[in-house]
Amino acid sequence: MKVTVVGDVLLDVDINGTATRLSPDAPVPVVDVADIRRRAGGAGLVATLLARDGHDVALVTAVSDDDGASYLRRALAGVAVLTGVPLAPTPTKTRVRIGTHPVVRFDEGCAPAPSPSCTGEMLAAIASAEAIVVADYGRGMTDNIDIRTALADAAHHVPVVWDPHPAGAEPVPGVAVVTPNVGEARAAAKAGGLDPSRAAAADAGKHLLERWRSNAVLVTTGEDGAVLVEASGLGKIIPAPKIMVDDPCGAGDRLAGSLAVYLGKGLAPPTAAARAVEDASAFLAKGGASSLAMDTSTPSVGGDARATAGPVVELFGRFPGLEPGVQLARAVRAKGGTVVATGGCFDLLHAGHARTLAAARDMGDCLIVCLNSDDSVRRLKGPHRPIVSMEDRAELLLALSCVDAVVVFDEDTPEACLNQLRPDIWVKGGDYQPDELPEASLVAVWGGRCVTVPFHPARSTSGLAEALAKVS
Structure with missing residues (x-):
């Protein structure tokens, strides 16, 4: 299937190691680094997963020309990357893990950025897609008026799945499904307090369905699965298989990509959503996003072009x-x-x-x-x-x-x-x-x-x- 992913790419870095002693400078663990692994995050992760599934994937995004971008392009091998000119450096999220336990995360350059430019090639990829995933990570891609117009036009003909972000633009009207998590949904619906329950998810979904004018809202609720709200106003509960999860990173990206594909194959939203939830659970059971990272802890020698x-x-x-x-x-x-x-x-x-x-x-x-x-x-x-x-x-x-x-x-x-x-x-x-x-x-x-x-x-x-x- 020809799938176009539209959104913001991030560089995810995992620093993995062991800790057997405390620092003499402060009561903090000393991490002996075993390896450093990098992977494409955000819209790049969605595109990577779809390409690994065998789909013809085009990624409409913005990629800088700094060191982080060189790692991103390497991680996106096999994906057609169509880029505008970014106005900010590559956003990077670095996680430090001791064994399988994360201890800290550093974010660099992840603040909202001005909308990047757009090319005719990027618009053509949207117009020619059989299914579209919008992976908004709040970096300005979905603010571009030309891209928004192209997505609104495409929504009349093919399924568009929109994964929103609190710092991003609102979905264009007419998309097939919007996929916020329960926290994002309640914040967008201005529902006070913390309530991760399915009932709270359904209430927020009903409000957002009307506000966003989408065909459906799928509110994810973590290990409980998701709640699908369609025009009928009823919230359909979609349970997730029970699995052991060390790191939930990437579950939403896996779900959005799978959902777009299943809708593109003609499945009804409840069936497509149920299968997408299963795919996300299976993805986490196999290690999630961290399993996709490349070991880059050993630098290349002599500048061999093959190393990049x-x-x-x-x-x-x-x-x-x-x-x-x-x-x-x-x-x-x-x-x-x-x-x-x-x-x-x-x-x-x-x-x-x-x-x-x-x-x-x-x-x-x-x-x-x-x-x-x-x-x-x-x-x-x-x-x-x-x-x-x-x-x-x-x-x-x-x-x-x-x-x-x-x-x-x-x-x-x-x-x-x-x-x-x-x-x-x-x-x-x-x-x-x-x-x-x-x-x-x-x-x-x-x-x-x-x-x-x-x-x-x-x-x-x-x-x-x-x-x-x-x-x-």
């Missing part, structure tokens, strides 16, 4: 026109298929490799191979490896009927690559237990699982290399 392009440095499809690895994974997953991935150096391809790859392909609907780059192999195996270049290794793998795509990564481990592919099954050859694999904890974040296949003795690249050395 994300962990995937080369993409190969098996046939001309076949989607490369990341896009293939999204497409298969969007159709309900099972994505299988495996990884390694595959230097001097041998029968053991072929058997492992064939067994892996039988487990799902596509097999994507994560291949160490030449530099990665050299760091792992020594200066005389690889024997076969990256391009030739990829070509040989793609010649096997069981391999659908190859993704080359430049790091020492495939974790960043896996975080983009998010396979349902990660396969490795060997005689160890699946939960002993170093990637096991990462794959579990999105509900995937690790599988090992038998190791074939007397078949190895090192053995082949030694044999070749004797006859050369």
